[in-house]
Amino acid sequence: MRVLYALMEFEVVRFGEMKRYIGDEVSLKMLVSTLKELAADNLIIRTAYDENPPKVEYSLTERGKSLIPFLDDLWDWGDANKP
DSSP states (O other): OHHHHHHHHHSEEEHHHHHHHHGGGSOHHHHHHHHHHHHHTTSEEEEEEOOSSOEEEEEEOHHHHHHHHHHHHHHHHHHHTOO
């Protein structure tokens, strides 16, 4: 969820920026895995540039953007139902 929210807020995010936004809550391996899964599910776009050092940017697809209202509702439900 945090990856999708970061992309919603900042629109285009490089990998290093994404790691900073998420912080130490997730390992690099897990972040890479999550980004690959989201791209495979057509929720985000991964754009790689042929540069040195390598540059990769991530952004939401229209399908990913359509998921945000449901995530907001889920977040609100969670807040309302905390023990």
